[in-house]
Amino acid sequence: MEKKKLAYLQIHPKDNVLVALRDLPAGYEVDFEDKQFPLIEAVAAKHKFTISDMHKDDEVYMYGVLVGKVNYDLTKGSLINVNNLRHASDDFRLGKRNLGWSKPDVSMYKDKTFLGFHRSNGKVGTANHWLVIPLVFCESRNVMTLKNALEEKLGYQVESKDYADEVDVMIAKFQAGASVDELLDVDLSAAKANKSKSRLFENVDGIKFLNHEMGCGGTRLDSDALCGLLAGYITHPNVAGATVLSLGCQHAQASILKEEIQKRDPQFDKPLYIFEQQFEGTEQELMQKAIKATFAGLSLANAHSRQPAGLDKLCIGLECGGSDGFSGISANPALGYVSDMLVSLGGSVILSEFPELCGVEQELSDRCVDEETASRFMSLMKTYNAKAEADGSGFYMNPSPGNIRDGLITDAIKSAGAAKKGGTSPVVAVRDYPEPASQPGLNLLCTPGNDVESTTAEVGSGANVVLFTTGLGTPTGNPIAPVIKVSSNTKIYEKMNDIIDINCGTIIDGEETIQEAAHRILDYVIDVASGEKMAKAVVLGQDDFIPWRRGVSL
Incomplete structure (x- = not known):
């Protein structure tokens, strides 16, 4: 059956304004329930107009709830705008439970599955990423340097090539069958380039770099919340593991991050490599260790593949x-x-x-x-x-x-x-x-x-x-x-x-x-x-x- 396109709509029976579904000219004749009246002025699609005369401070309802009060008298058929309507909403209090709802028919989806990445804690990811995270904004430059070195070489896009020779050495070692321990022990002091732009780790959807401007200098509440947020990303089912760069002296300490990870996943077993620049020493030492660890982690992440999972494993924001x-x-x-x-x-x-x-x-x-x-x-x-x-x-x-x-x-x-x-x-x-x-x-x-x-x-x-x-x-x-x-x-x-x-x-x-x-x-x-x-x-x-x-x- 062909569905009719309406000119206007009352969303809820309690509403005392209508929504224009298309541009309506001034003088347009509205025929709503037992009321017939012309629009006082043009009403553009998406905007609202009154269905009865209103007096100053009268309440306007949409979706069945109070959404504003009029600032002055309005004639029916008037356009609602910022000049004649101000915000208003009902107060709220602890009431009775209203838990009844009409469950939709989902029989056609009952046995459907999606192909996801199963994690040891029972959660299932819709993607498989490796993270590189700064615990504090002081490490943002180093994170961006890693991004420039890794992304293009590994087939995950972009641009610059700082530390690209080191990445080429790791590619060659991985392709030669090096183990995780061997990858962690590679000597990068004399790295030479071996360019490759195809995706090396086929089962890894991307290396993601979560730069931010927090971690120190703000409130402890903010730095603790940052650690909780980052822990949420590290323990997320779409993530296989992470490389974390810390300066060492900031509010957002690695110990706080680890505590937040344990809160979210007490049996956490993903590869997690944390490096503190004040402990490691030179930038070169920090970066070379981070590259080795990231490669080792990517080789582990690449072992994961998509497997069927029930729709109950989806969590939609x-x-x-x-x-x-x-x-x-x-x-x-x-x-x-x-x-x-x-x-x-x-x-x-x-x-x-x-x-x-x-x-x-x-x-x-x-x-x-x-x-x-x-x-x-x-x-x-x-x-x-x-x-x-x-x-x-x-x-x-x-x-x-x-x-x-x-x-x-x-x-x-x-x-x-x-x-x-x-x-x-x-x-x-x-x-x-x-x-x-x-x-x-x-x-x-x-x-x-x-x-x-x-x-x-x-x-x-x-x-x-x-x-x-x-x-x-x-x-x-x-x-x-x-x-x-x-x-x-x-x-x-x-x-x-x-x-x-x-x-x-x-x-x-x-x-x-x-x-x-x-x-x-x-x-x-x-x-x-x-x-x-x-x-x-x-x-x-x-x-x-x-x-x-x-x-x-x-």
Whole structure:
């Protein structure tokens, strides 16, 4: 049956504004329920208009929740904009548990598998990477030197060739069948070049370099959180092992990193090589040891291969960036249905971006499995917002100029749509950054709304795939987990299809339902998780990595 494309939409029966699904001219005759009226002015697609006369301070509802109050009297058919609407949201309190939900039919996925990398702790990766990490920004230059020396020589892209001769010697030794111990004992003092650009380690998807500007000089809270985040990446199922460079005197000590690793994986057995420059001596000694260790580790990582795994081994991060007025009615609810399907299959999902849950706290806290979990969520939300307000901001300042331009006038409007990514299943756990959040079911993770900081955090907390919705377009990716971009509208998908993987504008266009789009998304996730398709962000090498400083970031 052909699906009809509508001109406007009421999202929830309680809503007293409608969303324009296409550009509507001034004077356009609206026929909604028992009301007929003309639009006072033109309403662009994605924007909202009133369905009755409103008086100053009257409440505006969308998605069934309070999203703002009008600043002055409005006639029905008026365009909602930043001048006549201000942010407002309902207060929230500990309520009764509301754990009932309609599980989607997942019978067609019951026996499906993906091809992943099985780790000894029972987790399964969707990729197989080696990490090179600085514990402090002082080592960033050395990390970049390793990047320039290793990436091109090993077939993982790029540019410069510092320490390239040493890499050539290691290639020759590996190809000659050298053991791990022999690789660690190679003499690199007289290295000579032997150029090779093909990928040497066929089962290793990449060497990823997680440079950052933290580790010392800030608060101990930030340096400890950095160690927790890096431990999350090292223990991540998409990672086979890591080389870590430390200066030695910084706040982010190697001992703290090891403690954080043990918290996340008490039986941790991946190869991990840590070098402190103040102990090793010269840069040359440090770098040559790091190259030898990295090669030894890569040879071990290369022994892993993809094997079938159940979909319960997937942990999907739910993210949005560059959102628009269609995000909450197309791409985000499609992800919400994917979330419910994966939870029904025994998998894990992570919903983060706490500033973009403002106004839906009551619903989410009521969906928490117990009062302790609900109380933690409410406490984190209140503490975060209070800190933002003390620093002269607040969740109400979250929408960007692009969000506002495309219909997200208040933070509550943006949040009500963003929360749709979490579906309807119960909240099984609430985690604070950078805690692990991969418990089967729906996890809430406290992060900023900042796209890269939040994506970085979700992956550090266990997401082995990220689904990222966008209405305006964004290139965001991650070094170790594929970030699959999902557009809310067809126009941006066609305009930026080099960075966007999936179009959910088909829902707005009346070509498919939310459920049909969700099935298409999950099928794509399985292909990407199996290595059969590459997310656009991976193809482009979009390796964004920004740890969150626990100051205010919205």
